[in-house]
Amino acid sequence: QKEVEQDPGPLSVPEGAIVSLNCTYSNSAFQYFMWYRQYSRKGPELLMYTYSSGNKEDGRFTAQVDKSSKYISLFIRDSQPSDSATYLCASIRNSGNTPLVFGKGTRLSVIA
Amino acid sequence: EAGVAQSPRYKIIEKRQSVAFWCNPISGHATLYWYQQILGQGPKLLIQFQNNGVVDDSQLPKDRFSAERLKGVDSTLKIQPAKLEDSAVYLCASSLAAGRINEQFFGPGTRLTVL
Numbered sequence: 204q205k206e207v208e209q210d211p212g213p214l215s216v217p218e219g220a221i222v223s224l225n226c227t228y229s230n231s232a233f234q235y236f237m238w239y240r241q242y243s244r245k246g247p248e249l250l251m252y253t254y255s256s257g258n259k260e261d262g263r264f265t266a267q268v269d270k271s272s273k274y275i276s277l278f279i280r281d282s283q284p285s286d287s288a289t290y291l292c293a294s295i296r297n298s299g300n301t302p303l304v305f306g307k308g309t310r311l312s313v314i315a
Numbered sequence: 316e317a318g319v320a321q322s323p324r325y326k327i328i329e330k331r332q333s334v335a336f337w338c339n340p341i342s343g344h345a346t347l348y349w350y351q352q353i354l355g356q357g358p359k360l361l362i363q364f365q366n367n368g369v370v371d372d373s374q375l376p377k378d379r380f381s382a383e384r385l386k387g388v389d390s391t392l393k394i395q396p397a398k399l400e401d402s403a404v405y406l407c408a409s410s411l412a413a414g415r416i417n418e419q420f421f422g423p424g425t426r427l428t429v430l
Contacts, residue, residue, distance in 0.1 A: 245423055246406050302374075303360065
């Protein structure tokens with residue numbers, strides 16, 4: 204079992220829809236949870252991160268972590284064509300030099 | 316602020332040949348990472364440097380891959396000899412320091428095709 208599992212999609216939604224992207228993880232030691240966005244032919248860029256359980260909101264994006272079920276979610280409200288990209292979840296343990304563990308990424312297309 | 320620079324952007328080689336990739340991190344970033352991203356997968360860490368010292372190379376296939384970061388700035392990643400399964404995008408990232416939430420900034424990657 205991979206440490207971070209993510210449905211690769213692809214996911215296609217109409218403009219303005221609410222998008223829900225999800226990951227599960229298996230390592231109880233993970234404390235920090237990140238969402239990266241990767242446009243085609245580009246490197247990933249950090250969208251937002253959360254520590255432990257709870258919600259974090261940034262504009263149209265909301266990240267949610269439920270540690271009891273080891274479930275990570277990213278919600279995008281009022282989705283735009285410019286949101287079309289691959290979204291990668293990643294987790295890291297609560298110690299300084301351990302590596303980020305990425306999911307496979309979910310490819311999202313927002314259709315105008 | 317200039318981002319992470321990588322070259323070349325694309326490389327096509329035949330199996331058993333050698334190849335090298337170059338990375339210039341963001342100025343002042345002490346930590347540098349090399350990732351391998353196979354098509355349809357998330358990035359996998361190959362090696363992490365703190366200044367010019369190796370912090371983690373546990374997932375680097377050391378029989379064929381090598382990396383160095385002389386002078387604690389630029390870095391090169393080499394594959395010798397290449398195999399078909401090395402076809403991937405090689406991403407370089409840097410961060411101000413190592414740590415849980417020190418944001419990693421990624422370069423555009425080098426897309427390697429091994430024929």
